[in-house]
Amino acid sequence: MPFVGKSGEHEPLGRIPWSMPLDLQTFHWSHLWKTLRARVPDDVYHAGQAITGADVLDERTVGVRTADGDDAEFDLLIFADGAQSLGRRLLFPDVQLLYRGYALWRGLLPETSIDDTAPIDSTVPRISHRHQPGDTVMYFIPGRDGSIEPGSRLCNWASYVPLREESIPRFMTDSSGRQREGMIPPGSMRLDEEQRLKQMALDNLPQWYANVIARTENTYAHLIYTVDVPSYYKGRMCLIGDAGAVIQPFTGSGIFKGYNNVRSLIDALQDQGSVDRALRQWDAMQVVIGRRLLALGEQMEQAFIWNPIDLSTADEKATREWWQSSVRFPEDFNLQRR
Numbered sequence: 001m002p003f004v005g006k007s008g009e010h011e012p013l014g015r016i017p018w019s020m021p022l023d024l025q026t027f028h029w030s031h032l033w034k035t036l037r038a039r040v041p042d043d044v045y046h047a048g049q050a051i052t053g054a055d056v057l058d059e060r061t062v063g064v065r066t067a068d069g070d071d072a073e074f075d076l077l078i079f080a081d082g083a084q085s086l087g088r089r090l091l092f093p094d095v096q097l098l099y100r101g102y103a104l105w106r107g108l109l110p111e112t113s114i115d116d117t118a119p120i121d122s123t124v125p126r127i128s129h130r131h132q133p134g135d136t137v138m139y140f141i142p143g144r145d146g147s148i149e150p151g152s153r154l155c156n157w158a159s160y161v162p163l164r165e166e167s168i169p170r171f172m173t174d175s176s177g178r179q180r181e182g183m184i185p186p187g188s189m190r191l192d193e194e195q196r197l198k199q200m201a202l203d204n205l206p207q208w209y210a211n212v213i214a215r216t217e218n219t220y221a222h223l224i225y226t227v228d229v230p231s232y233y234k235g236r237m238c239l240i241g242d243a244g245a246v247i248q249p250f251t252g253s254g255i256f257k258g259y260n261n262v263r264s265l266i267d268a269l270q271d272q273g274s275v276d277r278a279l280r281q282w283d284a285m286q287v288v289i290g291r292r293l294l295a296l297g298e299q300m301e302q303a304f305i306w307n308p309i310d311l312s313t314a315d316e317k318a319t320r321e322w323w324q325s326s327v328r329f330p331e332d333f334n335l336q337r338r
């Protein structure tokens with residue numbers, strides 16, 4: 001992972017004081033989703049049916065209400081309903097999402113639109129913003145059909161840009177004048193906002209990277225929130241993935257955490273024989289994992305957004321020391337309980 005800074009002498013690729021060894025495997029989200037979805041029989045997958053409420057009926061039964069009035073009863077209700085989880089609100093009404101003070105502005109550019117792909121061919125550059133807080137990351141992901149053949153990949157880039165809370169209403173107003181919640185989807189960002197951000201990239205990133213961003217159409221943005229939960233279950237209702245803790249995207253851990261929540265719940269249910277015992281045992285570890293990831297996310301946002309080093313002038317030693325003192329990953333990070 002090269003650390004890249006804009007410097008007049010090193011245009012168009014920027015200056016790289018240090019590259020950190022990194023072993024990274026990327027996936028295209030929709031390909032991953034389709035592959036998993038294909039394993040779920042259609043007759044148990046009720047697409048488009050919103051859950052509107054849930055009630056504890058007794059110690060071992062939960063009732064579920066759906067938007068079209070189909071009520072049902074279950075032994076265990078697992079909420080995997082994302083960052084705005086209804087399940088989390090029902091279990092822990094006082095727990096609130098915490099805005100982190102920045103947005104993630106993103107885009108996908110087909111490989112065929114890039115003349116020379118060398119800077120991102122087999123690595124993931126981390127590019128600092130010269131005159132302001134924030135940073136950009138850029139890497140190839142498989143094409144929409146999952147192909148990793150050169151020529152068929154997509155360049156995925158993401159810029160972390162500070163955004164004051166009072167600027168959110170304007171930022172989140174889309175091209176039709178509608179106020180969006182949390183995310184502006186591809187094709188809906190106001191052109192003047194997209195232009196402003198592209199200009200920020202042209203002014204503060206090395207030219208090659210700025211050009212990739214400037215050429216991308218239909219960019220989109222997320223506001224970044226986190227949340228910590230005191231527990232992953234109450235009675236016979238539990239939380240999975242972003243319905244539990246929501247972690248800063250720096251860690252790239254969302255899918256991994258969701259998968260681990262499910263995998264370890266299955267293991268606990270198989271090991272314990274009793275649902276209540278299994279939930280108790282499973283819960284303790286999920287809280288620990290969520291908090292470790294949140295702590296790692298905090299270290300990363302401090303390093304990349306709020307206290308970056310000046311990569312246009314720093315030497316190799318200073319850059320390595322800055323990174324190692326700011327982010328104790330991967331050496332100190334372990335998903336297993338110590």
Ligand SMILES: Cc1cc2nc3c(=O)[nH]c(=O)nc-3n(C[C@H](O)[C@H](O)[C@H](O)COP(=O)(O)OP(=O)(O)OC[C@H]3O[C@@H](n4cnc5c(N)ncnc54)[C@H](O)[C@@H]3O)c2cc1C
Nearest residue numbers: 050051080081082083104222241242249252253254255256
């Ligand atoms: C900007 C950004 C970048 C990220 N980058 C990465 C990354 O690189 N790698 C990574 O691993 N993670 C990343 N994440 C995190 C990742 O996207 C999430 O952790 C992951 O999607 C969580 O999966 P989930 O299934 O828990 O929730 P979601 O993917 O949010 O799915 C929740 C589902 O529940 C449905 N739902 C919601 N409410 C109801 C209801 N009442 N009734 C019925 N259905 C409902 C929704 O429609 C949705 O289909 C990123 C997140 C953000 C915001």
